[in-house]
Amino acid sequence: MSRYHLAQLNIASMKEPLESPGMADFVANLERINALAECSPGYVWRLQDEAGDATAIRPFGEDVLVNLSVWQDVESLSDYVYKSAHSEMLKRRNEWFSRLGDVHMVLWWVPAGHLPDLYEAAERLRLLRELGPTAEAFSFRERFVAPLASPCA
Secondary structure, X not given: OOOEEEEEEEEEEEOOOOOOHHHHHHHHHHHHHHHHHHHOOOEEEEOOOOOOOOOXXXXXXOOEEEEEEEEOOHHHHHHHHXXXXXXXXXXXXXXXXXXXXXXXXXXXXXXXXXXXXXXXXXXXXXXXXXXXXXXXXXXXXXXXXXOOOOOOO
């Protein structure tokens, strides 16, 4: 078992308020897609509020939704994102979200058992935006392997 898990942050700028008719299909699918994540191989944890999602958590601005989660490895997250029913929602993202002019998703390794907070996630996104892909903050396109465990650990 790995001593590290993969954390990911994804942010998206809504074209309309969450309560608007234009966002209705997105909202209608939230519970199903979140449940799919939780049942997916390699899923560890996701940020959520009392309602069971993170739509009320808006640290990046009133129109920006966040998705923060932890997975066993890059492959598990990639399979969920691109090879499950989630991919159908991903194909429709332009219906609900505006293109951000900057990087909107970041991956990084965390010690197994660590649950990142939004401050940590925002810092990783900042690192990726400012430095490009590094072992501390990267993307699906340019991946980095988990750190090696100390032989004394």
